[in-house]
Amino acid sequence: MAAIRTVRSFNRAVTQRIGLFTDRFLDRDRPLAEARLIFEIGSDGVDVRELRARLDLDSGYLSRLLRSLERQGLVEVVPLAQDRRIRRVRLTPGGDRERQELDRRSDEFARILLDPLAEDERRRILDAMREVERLLSLSAAVIEWPDPTSADGRWCVEQYCSELAERFEMGFDLGRSISADVEELRPPRGAFLVARLDGRPIGCGALKTAGPQVGSIKRMWVARSARxxxxxxxxxxxxxxxxxxxxFSRVCLETNRxxxxxxxLYRRNGFTEVAAFNDDPYADHWFEKTLRQK
Amino acid sequence: MAAIRTVRSFNRAVTQRIGLFTDRFLDRDRPLAEARLIFEIGSDGVDVRELRARLDLDSGYLSRLLRSLERQGLVEVVPLAQDRRIRRVRLTPGGDRERQELDRRSDEFARILLDPLAEDERRRILDAMREVERLLSLSAAVIEWPDPTSADGRWCVEQYCSELAERFEMGFDLGRSISADVEELRPPRGAFLVARLDGRPIGCGALKTAGPQVGSIKRMWVARSARxxxxxxxxxxxxxxxxxxxxFSRVCLETNRxxxxxxxLYRRNGFTEVAAFNDDPYADHWFEKTLRQK
DNA sequence: CTAGACCTCGGACTAAAGTCAGAGGATGGC
DNA sequence: GCCATCCTCTGACTTTAGTCCGAGGTCTAG
Incomplete structure (x- = not known):
């Protein structure tokens, strides 16, 4: 219960102190929603649909906000060449100046926050902020079990392959590795998961049948940004x-040196190294773990 | 600059994740401002004036919010017996049920946040949250130089005295200690400061002249809650x-065992212990520090 | 007893935020 | 080529949030 009190107290303190900032520093005689939009569009521009998803705004509302920014000469909205239903927002030079100004203010707030602190206090708060942020992200990550053929699922597996290809001395070709067809990764023979953060896929993992009551873990991948x-x-x-x-009463897996x-990770989580149980050309180490029954 | 990036990233992450919560979890088919009010009134009730100060609301606005809660049968507002200009808000039984419900939701959010984490991750995020909260408070504390006779100034000094009375074996009587009259604590002979957090005084300190170019530090006090x-x-x-x-080119101070x-604190901040330079009946240790000129 | 200060209240607004429904252009699969 | 689907836009609203200001009750110092 002390834990819950700590979290609540933190929420309160932080929303009060930082929320206040958002209001004050992003306030440039312009509705907050518009300022946030400028921030979110960024110097590279974004598709309207992504903006809507990221900020979770009503399409009508967003459209009207964009019109307003357009009237002020801060953004331009153009249809995408490939798919003219989708429109892309971009900051005009004036809009980018505005963005830089907001950026400057945001920096200023950070400075105001750090300024009254002594050197070691500053170091400590920064470390703690990084820690909180990291673990909040971890906590906010959502695990889903989509079909392995879903767009995001395939994207994750692609990332997984291209990373292995890059890291293995001998390159990597999914076809040569021990199979894990789509069919094998669907219940009841297996499973496939995607981890998301704010909707974006940041990791995946799969399970297939390796023998009677034995599951095999495959395709474990975590995006670099989430490592x-x-x-x-x-x-x-x-x-x-x-x-x-x-x-399954036992799971096993193989991995590369x-x-x-x-x-x-495997050792820390109760897996023990065992003798080779297959001849996957990319495997150098084999692990297994007996599962606790429910 | 990495520091600033860390702060900005933290702000972003936290306002997004926790701000979202505030909206979702405190939302009970009731404007957010009303929900916040119920929370802030708490089970004990508060004076309207304090509510206004704490939440920094326009008096008309607050009044209207209270009327609305009154109409819903959630609060009652009664004039204070001692001073009938001031009115006190109290939750009705129905209002308190509502408060408990909000409380429950707030707890639930904390649980949802902690739940996906492993034991050691949980410990780490809680430690980091406490650290961030503490140092944010420190950073948000504001130092002011009011007149030593101001209400808050006198209040702080009273706290200081009553704490010393409690902690010293021999009790404490301000009159017997080396003097520091109000006159002595005003420029150019001295100075008096009050530290505030969110408007509330949480500490004080004073400076008086002890000799040519020598200042004496007096009345250093920090509220227990801010220690x-x-x-x-x-x-x-x-x-x-x-x-x-x-x-002054040098400051000195005396303190009790x-x-x-x-x-x-004094040693850590460059003060060195010296021989007794006065006969304050409550002093056991004497310190001084040569100031760096600007 | 009175003037001035304090506190709260309600009226009259304005601005911002957010919702809903439907129009209409663009695309892709058949 | 046709139809279902996708994406964006506009108009018409409602609800919240927040500001300004003066009225009027209550207290305190002189």
Whole structure:
């Protein structure tokens, strides 16, 4: 219960102090929603649809906000060449100046916050902020079980492959590795998960049948941007739980010598190294773990 | 600059994730402002004037919000017996049920946040949250130089005295201690500061003339609720800076053997213990520090 | 007893935020 | 080529949030 009190107190303190800032510093005689929009469009521009998803705005509302910014000469909205239903927003030079001004103010707030602190206090608050942010992200990550053929699922597997190709001395060709066809990754024979953060896929993992009551873990991947947060552990734990549900009493996996962090992850989470149980050309280490029954 | 990026990224992440919560979890088919009000009134009730100060609301606006809650049967507003200009708001039983419901939701959010984390991650995020909260408070504390006779100034000094009375074996009587009259604590002979957090006084400190070019630090006090944040350091630093401005080249102070943390604070901030330079009946240790000229 | 200060209240607004429904152009699959 | 679907836009609203200001009750110092 002390934990809950800590979280509540933190929420309160932070929303008060930082929320106040958002109001004051982003306020340039312009509705907050518009200022946030300028910020969110950024110097590169975005598709309207993505903007809507990111900020979770009503399409009519967003459209009207964009019209207003357009009237002020801050943005321009043009249809995308490939698909003229989609429109892309871009800041005009004037809009970008505005964005830079907002940026400057945001920096100024950070300076005001750090300024009264002594050197070591500053170091400590920065460390703690990074820690909170990291773990909040981890906590906010959502695990879903889409079909392995879904767009995001395929995207994750592609990322997984291209990363392995890059890291393995011998390159990587999914076809040569021990199979894990789409069919094998669907219940009841297996499962496939995608982890998302704010809607964006940031990791995946899969489970297939390796033998009677034995599951095999495949396709464990975490986006570079989400590494070091503990997401690997969450994915692994979710797969193990799912494995239990699917009736496996044991899971195994193989991994490559170039993936040191992965081996550490498995060991830390109760996997023990065993003798080779297959001849996957990319495998150097084999692990297994007996699942606790529910 | 990495520091500024860290702060900005933290602000963004936290306002997004926690701000979202505020909207969703406090939303009970009721304007947010009303929900916040119910929360802020709490189970004990508050004076309308304090509510206004705490939430920084326009008096008309607040009044209208209270009328609305009254119509819903959630609060009652009654004039205070001692001063019938001031009115006190109290939750009705129905209002308190509502408050408990909001409380429950707030707890639930905390649980949702902690739930996906492993034991050690949970411990780490809680530690980091406490750290951020503490240091944000420290950073948000504001140092002011009111007249020593101001209401808040006198209040702080009273707190200071009653705490010393409680902690000293021999009790404490301000009159017997080396004097520091109001006159002595005003420029150009001295100075008096109050530290505030969100408007509430949480500490004080004073400076008087002890000899040619020598200042004496008096009345250093930090509210119990604000201890361990580093506020003592900020007050001390502010007094030293002011001492330089007033033309002192050296500051000294005396302290009592029962105030261990205070001695540590002085030593940590460049004060060195010296032989007794006065006969204050409550002093056991004497310190001084040569100020760096600007 | 009175003037001035304090506190709260209600009226009259304005601006911002957000919702809903439907129009209409663009695209892709058949 | 046709139809369902996707994406964006506009118009017509409602609800919240917030500001300004003067009225009027209550208290305190002189």
């Amino acid at each position: 070091g947060f503990g997401l690997g552990r969450r994915i692994l734990a979710a797969l193990e739980m799912r494995a239990t549900d699917l009736g 170039f993936l040191g962090e992965a081996q550490k | 361990g944040f580093g506020l003592g350091r900020r007050i001390l630093a502010a007094l030293e800076m002011r001492a330089t401005d007033l033309g 029962f105030l261990g943390e205070a001695q540590k």
